[in-house]
Amino acid sequence: xxxxxxxxxxxxxxxxxxxxxxxxxxxxxxxxxxxxxxxxxxxxxxxxxxxxxxxxxxxxxxxxxxxxxxxxxxxxxxxxxxxxxxxxxxxxxxxxxxxxxxxxxxxxxxxxxxxxxxxxxxxxxxxxxxxxxxxxxxxxxxxxxxxxxxxxxxxxxxxxxxxxxxxxxxxxxxxxxxxxxxxxxxxxxxxxxxxxxxxxxxxxxxxxxxxxxxxxxxxxxxxxxxxxxxxxxxxxxxxxxxxxxxxxxxxxxxxxxxxxxxxxxxxxxxxxxxxxxxxxxxxxxxxxxxxxxxxxxxxxxxxxxxxxxxxxxxxxxxxxxxxxxxxxxxxxxxxxxxxxxxxxxxxxxxxxxxxxxxxxxxxxxxxxxxxxxxxxxxx
Numbered sequence: 406x407x408x409x410x411x412x413x414x415x416x417x418x419x420x421x422x423x424x425x426x427x428x429x430x431x432x433x434x435x436x437x438x439x440x441x442x443x444x445x446x447x448x449x450x451x452x453x454x455x456x457x458x459x460x461x462x463x464x465x466x467x468x469x470x471x472x473x474x475x476x477x478x479x480x481x482x483x484x485x486x487x488x489x490x491x492x493x494x495x496x497x498x499x500x501x502x503x504x505x506x507x508x509x510x511x512x513x514x515x516x517x518x519x520x521x522x523x524x525x526x527x528x529x530x531x532x533x534x535x536x537x538x539x540x541x542x543x544x545x546x547x548x549x550x551x552x553x554x555x556x557x558x559x560x561x562x563x564x565x566x567x568x569x570x571x572x573x574x575x576x577x578x579x580x581x582x583x584x585x586x587x588x589x590x591x592x593x594x595x596x597x598x599x600x601x602x603x604x605x606x607x608x609x610x611x612x613x614x615x616x617x618x619x620x621x622x623x624x625x626x627x628x629x630x631x632x633x634x635x636x637x638x639x640x641x642x643x644x645x646x647x648x649x650x651x652x653x654x655x656x657x658x659x660x661x662x663x664x665x666x667x668x669x670x671x672x673x674x675x676x677x678x679x680x681x682x683x684x685x686x687x688x689x690x691x692x693x694x695x696x697x698x699x700x701x702x703x704x705x706x707x708x709x710x711x712x713x714x715x716x717x718x719x720x721x722x723x724x725x726x727x728x729x730x731x732x733x734x735x736x737x738x739x740x741x742x743x744x745x746x747x748x749x750x751x752x753x754x755x756x757x758x759x760x761x762x763x764x765x766x767x768x769x770x771x772x773x774x775x776x777x778x779x780x781x782x783x784x
Contacts, residue, residue: 445486450763453749465501510535515552524572562587628652644687666700706752756780
């Protein structure tokens with residue numbers, strides 16, 4: 406299986422391989438034919454998406470082979486998806502890991518350029534002003550840095566990841582979380598006290614004074630939760646109990662709530678993991694799904710419904726999996742496709758959304774995957 410790009414930083418630097426075994430098959434419902442108008446297939450994979458309206462959305466990832474990826478950004482104009490290639494960094498060696506949209510005239514995408522893990526790669530931050538994309542160079546791209554997640558509001562935002570400060574050092578001690586802060590006018594690099602040998606791969610703003618980050622230690626495939634409040638980042642108690650449970654996605658919901666999702670890699674491998682923040686406390690949520698399934702992304706649709714996406718094993722391959730929160734539990738939704746994994750979600754309306762990912766490596770060279778939600782079904 407191809408490792409979730411949401412867990413890109415942790416797995417890339419640890420060099421840990423994961424083997425997938427056969428699991429329980431998904432829904433027996435016949436998969437509907439995917440309409441070509443909403444799909445876009447090319448060599449590569451997609452890691453994230455953002456939607457402004459039914460006629461405007463973005464998807465990001467990499468083009469070509471995962472071993473030598475090139476930056477990939479796609480645009481939905483209401484009729485079809487197309488690749489954006491300007492500025493030139495959008496075809497450079499590297500990858501985009503996440504994208505967020507504030508409005509039709511403001512969006513941000515993050516990732517890295519260069520070869521990840523060499524210490525010579527650079528963090529990448531891009532901005533859409535309603536007309537063109539441009540690279541943000543103030544602050545300057547961080548050598549050895551990679552950004553994994555971004556979230557912004559009009560006057561508050563964060564981009565988080567990892568910076569490898571010493572490629573020759575042991576994984577337990579190399580590098581620190583990379584954190585950039587947006588104040589509504591400019592980005593600046595923020596110092597943290599989260600320590601060496603750790604990373605951040607997700608971020609969500611729940612209130613004006615509280616932001617949550619997910620990540621973990623580099624030397625282990627496990628998750629950790631960080632909180633920003635009173636001007637300081639700090640690690641806090643992880644509501645997902647047990648070791649070897651990496652957290653892959655986090656999203657803020659209505660009324661100061663939040664949800665995070667991940668994978669259970671502890672032996673014996675279990676179903677995905679999840680936790681909800683009700684504004685006062687985190688509580689772990691049981692996810693009913695086949696063992697070896699994983700949730701890589703979570704998002705809230707307008708109106709407050711939470712969705713999660715990832716992959717579930719069946720027939721010796723990983724198949725796309727999407728779940729919807731019904732107010733009490735996660736419910737699996739019928740999804741077309743086979744040999745595919747989903748890494749990103751975005752909704753412009755309760756009845757209009759996107760799920761993006763790639764075909765699994767077991768089925769050959771990965772190719773981009775895009776699914777569309779029309780309010781009744783995914784196709």
